Amino acid sequence: MLPIAQRTKHVDRIDWVKRDIDVSIIVDEILKSTDERLTRAGLDRMIGGHGWLTSKISKLPNTKCLLIQHRLISDS
Numbered sequence: 001m002l003p004i005a006q007r008t009k010h011v012d013r014i015d016w017v018k019r020d021i022d023v024s025i026i027v028d029e030i031l032k033s034t035d036e037r038l039t040r041a042g043l044d045r046m047i048g049g050h051g052w053l054t055s056k057i058s059k060l061p062n063t064k065c066l067l068i069q070h071r072l073i074s075d076s
Helices: 016-033 040-046 061-069
Strands: none
Touching: 016 040, 016 061
16 A cells, blocks of 8 residues: 655755855854854854855855955865
């Protein structure tokens, strides 16, 4: 006996351009407001711990440039 077939549910896609703008604003505010040395993982935890700054940084070019300016990642 197989279960009753269900309709496929629509999955919304992520608007990475909008997310990049939002995250870069938040990261910039955090970096300006603190004097202590932050790591990229620590900064990611501060914005919610989603892993955007560690595993999805290539999809966030504005945020990546900001992190390069503050020397949190290398320019490679």
